[in-house]
Amino acid sequence: MSVQMKSILVTGATRGVGEALTLNFAKKGHVVYALARTRNQLNSLVEECGSEKVIPFEVDVSKKEQVEEAIAAIQRDYGVPDVLINNAGVVENISFAEQSIEMIERIVDVNLKGALYVTRCVVPGMIARGSGRIINVSSVAGTRGIPGQATYCASKFGMNGFAETLAQELLAKGILVTTICPGGIDTPLWDPDKNPYPGDKARIMKPQEIVDLIEYLLDQPKGTLHKKIVMFPTNEWH
Template sequence: MAKKICVITGAGSGLGASLAKKYAKDGYHVCLLGRTEDKLARTAKALPNEDYSIFPVDVSSKREVSQVFTKIKEELGVVDVLVNNAGVGVFDLAENLSEEAVHQMIDTNLKGTIFCTQEILSDMKDRNSGSILNIVSTAGLEGKMTESVYCASKFGMRGFHESLVVELKETDVHIFGAYMGGMKTEFWDGIFDESQTAGLMDPDDISDIIYHNAKVRKNLNVEQVVIKNH
C-alpha cells in the first residue's frame, strides 16, 4: 500500500518541525517545505525515520509552489495532508512598517496559504478525502498592538479558511484551523529577548493538540481549536 503523504510548509523550525515528527511517527512520508534548506535538513535529522523529502521553496511564489507540488505528485504521489504553517511577522506601529514588510507578511502568510492549497484541492475533491490544516494564530481573531499588518494577513487567512469549510461542506475533505498564541520558537528571534519568550507556549504542546484534534475521525469534525497562553 502506498505511503500517505504529509506536506508541511515552514517546516524548518518551531511548530512545523514539531508537527513533522508527529506525522513521521504516524507512518507518513513527510515533505518538508521551507525557504532555508539547512533548516529543513536540521528538522529531517530529528525525525524518527528517514521517510522524508526536502523541498526548498518560497511559498509566496506561485511558480515555485506549482513546481514543488508537481514534483511531489510525480515522485511520491498525491498529498493526503497539507499543513499551511509558513508564516512571517514584522512588528511595529502601523505607520512604521516598511513596504517590504507589508508585502512579506501578506505574500507569505496569506498568498502562500492560498497557493499551496490550490495545488491540492482538485485531487482531494476527486478522491473525496484528505486534510488541510491551516495554522492561523490568534492574530486572526483579534487586532493586536504593533501587529496591524500581521493581523491583517491572518484575518485574511481566516477568511480563506472559513470559506474553504463552506466550499467543502458536501465532501469528505477535512479542513481544520488552529488559532494559537505566542510560542517559544525562532519566530521571535530579534523581536523578543529571552525574558519575554520565557512565558510563551511550547511548540511540542501545540503540535500535540493540533495533531490529535485534526485527526480524521468517524462521524465528527473538529473545525478549529483556539489555544491561548494563560
C-alpha cells in the same frame, strides 16, 4: 493516525512549529513533504528522520511558480498528500506607520498568498480522491487587532476568512478544514533582539502543544468538524 500511515505536507518545516510537526510525524512513520527556503535545515531534517520519511522541497511559498513546481512533483512522484498543514509564516512587530511597503508585501505574500497558492495546488487532487485534511496555522492575530501587528493581523484575518469559506466548500467533498489560532508559542519567531515576546516567556506554549492538538485532530473520525480553535497561554487573553 497511529495505525494508518499518512502523507503530510508541512510548509515552514525548518523551524518552530513546522519543525516540531515534521519531526513528530516522520518519527512516527508518516511521510512528510517538508517545504521551506533553508536548504541546510531541510537537510538536517532528512538526516535526522531518514530520506524515506522526510522529502524536502526548497520552496519560498510566496513564489507561485516554486509552489506549483514542488507540488506538481510531489503529486507526480508520490500522490496527493493526505494532509496539508499551512504553517509557514513571518511576523514583524512595529507600528503600521513605520512598516515599509516591502515589509507589508512580504507578510501578506508569505502568510496569506502563500497559503492560498499551496492550498490551490493541493485541493483539486483531494477533491478527485474524495478525502483530505487541511490544517491552517493562523493566530490569535486572526481573531482580534494587536497593536504593532497590523499587517500580520490582516494576513491572519485573511487566512481565517479563506479557511471559513474553504471549510464550507470542501465539507461535502470529504475534506475537513481546521484553523488553529494560537497565542504565544516558544519558537525562533520570537527574536529577543528584533521581536521579543512581550509576556512571561516561562509561561509561553511549547510547539509540542500544537503538534499534540494537530495529531488529535487528525486522529478524529470524519463525522465531526473542528472548524476553528483559539488557544493561548493563560498569561495572555484574546
